Amino acid sequence: MQHLPFEIKVNAVITRASGDREDLGTIGSITLGPELANDTDKKDEEQPS
Amino acid sequence: MQTILTKKTRNSLASAIAGSGYSLSVPRYLGWGTGSGTAQPSDVALFSPVGSPISGTVSVVTSNTVGDTFFFTTSFTASGYIGITNVGLFDSNSSPVVGSLSNQVLPTDTTITVSGYNLFPNTFPFNVQILSEVMTVTSGNGTNVYNVIRAANGSSIVTTTIPSTTPVVGPTGNLFLKSSFSPIGLQAGDSIQFNVSIQFI
Numbered sequence: 001m002q003h004l005p006f007e008i009k010v011n012a013v014i015t016r017a018s019g020d021r022e023d024l025g026t027i028g029s030i031t032l033g034p035e036l037a038n039d040t041d042k043k044d045e046e047q048p049s
Numbered sequence: 050m051q052t053i054l055t056k057k058t059r060n061s062l063a064s065a066i067a068g069s070g071y072s073l074s075v076p077r078y079l080g081w082g083t084g085s086g087t088a089q090p091s092d093v094a095l096f097s098p099v100g101s102p103i104s105g106t107v108s109v110v111t112s113n114t115v116g117d118t119f120f121f122t123t124s125f126t127a128s129g130y131i132g133i134t135n136v137g138l139f140d141s142n143s144s145p146v147v148g149s150l151s152n153q154v155l156p157t158d159t160t161i162t163v164s165g166y167n168l169f170p171n172t173f174p175f176n177v178q179i180l181s182e183v184m185t186v187t188s189g190n191g192t193n194v195y196n197v198i199r200a201a202n203g204s205s206i207v208t209t210t211i212p213s214t215t216p217v218v219g220p221t222g223n224l225f226l227k228s229s230f231s232p233i234g235l236q237a238g239d240s241i242q243f244n245v246s247i248q249f250i
Contacts, residue, residue, distance in 0.1 A: 007248045008052055010136065010228045017238025028052035028136075028228030 006030075050230035051088045056203060058225050059090065074140035076225035078102035079123050079243055081136045084216060086181050088135060088227040091204035094145055094178040094218035095227065096135050101144040102222070105243075112248045124242035127235035135229040136243060141222025146170075148219065150179070151193060154211040159197060161217070166193045169219045178218045182207045 010028035015021050054062070058073065065071040084097030105123025112118040121138060148165030161179070166189070169175070174185050177197075183204040184197040200206040226245065235241060 005250055007246075007250060008054070008226070009244075009246050009248075010052055010230075011244040011246075012233065013242045013244075014233070014235065015240045015242075017236065024233065027230045027233070028050050030052050030054075 050228065052226065052228040053088045053090050053092070054226055055092060055224050056090045057223055073223050073225060075107055076138040076140050076223075077104055077107045077121065078139045078142045078222065079105055079121070079136055079245075080139055080145070080221075081133045083132055083134055083232075084180075085134060086229060088229040089181055089204065091183055091202045092178060092181070092227050093176050093183055093202060093224055094221065095137050095224075096180075096229070097216050098145045098147060098218060098221075099131065102137075102139045102142045104142060110246075112246075113250070117250075118246050118248040121245040122242065124240055126240040127237055129237045131235050132232040133235065133241075134232050135227060137227040138225040138245060139222040140225060143221050145221035146219030148217040150211065150213045150215045150217060153213050154179070154207075154215075156199075156206055156208050156210075159199065160194055161197055162194050163217050164193070165217070166195075169195075175220050176201055177220075178204075179211060179215055180207050181205065 008030040009026050012024040012027050061072045080102035082095035082098040086096040105121050108120050109116045110118045110120045146168045148163045151162040151164050174187050176183050183202040185201040186195045186197050189195045
């Protein structure tokens with residue numbers, strides 16, 4: 001199992017001119033990047049079944 | 050959507066752990082842009098930035114263990130319609146220089162013709178970002194043409210023809226973090242609050 005040493009989140013909440021509130025939640029985050037994902041795939045392939 | 054820490058930030062954080070110092074100022078300013086693109090670690094600017102970065106509140110808060118999270122928050126109200134596609138945290142609220150291409154740029158070109166030449170620095174070198182590519186400007190003709198080194202700062206060369214009128218974004222404060230996402234539409238009078246957290250685990 002692979003853990004990232006940190007987690008980054010960008011959240012946004014809109015308050016419309018009408019007063020309505022829209023919580024967009026997390027619009028950006030860091031998850032497993034392509035390089036890490038590839039490494040994981042590679043390791044998975046190398047593991048004996 | 051994609052969120053990244055820039056190359057400069059990564060190096061600065063690693064240097065801090067190694068005891069050789071942290072070279073960035075506090076990233077307490079948020080800028081936003083309306084251009085399309087996917088955030089890359091090599092980025093030095095936003096995609097089509099709008100105005101100057103605005104200040105926000107920076108704090109250290111507790112998520113799981115005491116003081117394990119950097120937290121930034123700010124908000125602003127739109128004065129007219131805007132479709133926000135990317136935001137960035139900067140260590141300065143200085144306005145980015147934004148010009149545009151007067152002519153298209155081919156992948157093999159090493160000169161660019163720009164509108165707004167006088168807005169850019171008159172000392173060299175400096176970096177500009179066009180789409181996802183960073184270019185180092187090494188000299189200029191004093192009027193409208195720059196000589197550039199393509200694919201600078203570890204960015205990839207844009208392999209298609211870059212059309213004229215594409216924004217050319219010049220130097221500003223250091224970009225700490227950048228996030229790109231599907232457009233968020235705001236009408237005049239709408240306000241939006243952005244919260245950015247970096248939790249160490």
